Amino acid sequence: AEMFGQLTGGLEAAWSKLKGEEVLTKENIVEPMRDIRRALLEADVSLPVVRRFVQAVSDQAVGTGLIRGVKPDQQLVKIVHDELVKLMGGEVSELVFAKSKPTVILLAGLQGVGKTTVSAKLALYLKKLGKSCMLIAGDVYRPAAIDQLVILGNQVGVPVYAAGTAIKPAEIARQGLQEARQKNVDVVIMDTAGRLQIDKAMMDELKDVKRVLNPTEVLLVVDAMTGQEAAALVTTFNVEIGITGAILTKLDGDSRGGAALSVKEVSGKPIKLVGRGERMEDLEPFYPDRMAGRILG
Ligand code: GDP
Secondary structure: OOOOHHHHHHHHHHHHOOOOOOOOOOOOOHHHHHHHHHHHHHOOOOHHHHHHHHHHHHHHHHHHOOOOOOOHHHHHHHHHHHHHHHHOOOOOOOOOOOOOOOEEEEEEOOOOOOHHHHHHHHHHHHHHOOOOEEEEEEOOOOHHHHHHHHHHHHHHOOOEEOOOOOOOHHHHHHHHHHHHHHHOOOEEEEEEOOOOOOOHHHHHHHHHHHHHHOOOEEEEEEEHHHOOHHHHHHHHHHHHHOOOEEEEEOOOOOOOOHHHHHHHHHHOOOEEEEEOOOOOOOEEEOOHHHHHHHHOO
16 A cells, blocks of 8 residues: 555545545535545546546435445445546456467567566566567667666576667567567567657657567556656557557556556556566556555555
């Protein structure tokens, strides 16, 4: 609950105002709704998302009426919980595998978000599911990133296809894919170059790589610390290159939760996995209901 500490506290203020009430009414939910709105905004959830959320919760709260044995504050907790789950996409969004080998997963994202780390984490995650994997090092602008991927690949016991920095990422992708077919691996994961900001060169390069790989999954890696900006990024990448989902990293940091809560609603694309630490084991599916439970403390 560390990460959402502030949000959890803000929401608790809302329920506490309903102590001693018999039923939820239009009048007595005004203050709690204001608290919920404030708590979400402070957690860096984007404003349109907050508006829709608050509207949906208050509509239901007023229409709930008297439920035997359930106190109004508990009713509101339940309504908020269910709306949070819905907001985050409802069900867990599983990774999709291709009908014929190999499944190709293309990773994109800005520099420093944890893309290289995620590449290796994802390989380990899939290995544990019984899939053989291969990594392709496509960050040709940072030789250190290639070295890092080779080291991490070694660490998790997954081969890395690296071809240096002198050839274009799309060509590396083509060669890597060919090698993966020869090795008959189940899943190929390609790490790509990030930039500090979105620019046309990066998007063009990603489009070229995507054309060559014809990936089953195109996952945008986003840093949870960027708050509601994460949702805007997912939207932009989706419009530009077409993505299938996002991976949210650094959930172990002191992010306020806005990214986890806004991405699906703003971009229409689900968060599929989350990273919660620097260790290779720290990657897991994104479970909206567990996340909602964690937020509500
Ligand atoms: P890239 O530039 O996107 O490839 O980013 P890197 O994979 O090199 O990661 C940048 C930094 O973030 C490294 O120091 C990683 O150890 C760290 N990092 C990546 N994912 C996580 C995470 O989930 N939690 C934490 N705390 N640190 C992470």
